[in-house]
Amino acid sequence: MATESLTPERILAATEEVLRRYGAAKATVVDVARELGVTHGSVYRHFRTKSALREAVTERWLSxxxxxxxxxxxxxxxADKRLDRWLTSLFEAKRRKAGDEPELFATYLVLVREHSGAVERHINELVDQIARIIDEGRLKGAFSSKLIGTGSEVARAVFDATARFHDPAHAAEWSRPGIEDEFAAVRTMILRGLAA
Structure with missing residues (x-):
């Protein structure tokens, strides 16, 4: 590959493939460069450090x-139906990531621990999405106007209340029998608590 056609996106895609193959502990920038057919210096022109590359691939995965x-x-x-779909979709997306490629999921958990800033930005983005639904629901009467706190504060509470169904620390529980019923019970409680 000519280095002129080397883009950050191609580097990130190759990094994912290298991580899938070798895991976070063994994958190197040299492995990424070899996957792309370029020198490791070419990779470093786009990502100044190995840490910057790993953070970028983590953000890509989370996004x-x-x-x-x-x-x-x-x-x-x-809004109540959309919030229900949003929470369900988050749980399904996380379960898919953990179940479809457990080795890659484990690799990303290592990277996530290394790059807590990327995780915090991701969580804030998800909470902001919930807040938009909450704010609209309050405005249009689907959710109570008497909820205590701003849309962002209520959204953070909803996110935290459902953590067992999206926080990777609980991934081992996501394939247990009955987990869907437990998730439905939590969603129902949240939606009833928000209802006007």
């Missing part, structure tokens, strides 16, 4: 979930 959920924050349907 897939937030982008998938963004379409549910507005549009047709009442």
């Amino acid at each position: 897939r979930t937030s982008e998938e959920l963004a379409s549910l924050t507005s549009g047709p349907g009442q």
